[in-house]
Amino acid sequence: MHEVSIAQSLMDVVFETAKNNGAKKVNKVFVKIGRLQAVESSPLMFAFDALKDGTIAEEGELIIDNVPLTGKCIDCGHENTFEQIFMQCPKCGSHAVKILTGEELQITEIEVD
């Protein structure tokens, strides 16, 4: 499952960061996930909860910020939100659309004690 390997790599970053900061406990983990990553929030949280058991992040909470897919038309400059990667400018019909957001998959903040 896609979400399990993502949760695993998030955890690696969380543990590494907690260790480097001499943290005793991880309280909150904020992640930004772009629409293009095709990650479902609930299986990701489920995987995170399974992996955190018995670790420094046992009581940690995963807070997901879902970032929509947005793009800017290279031909007419129109910005729009899109549902999928095959982006077409609704204003001029061009397919030359540059992705602005939606590719994110990153931890933005880790709250520790």
Ligand SMILES: [Zn+2]
């Ligand atoms: Zn356009």
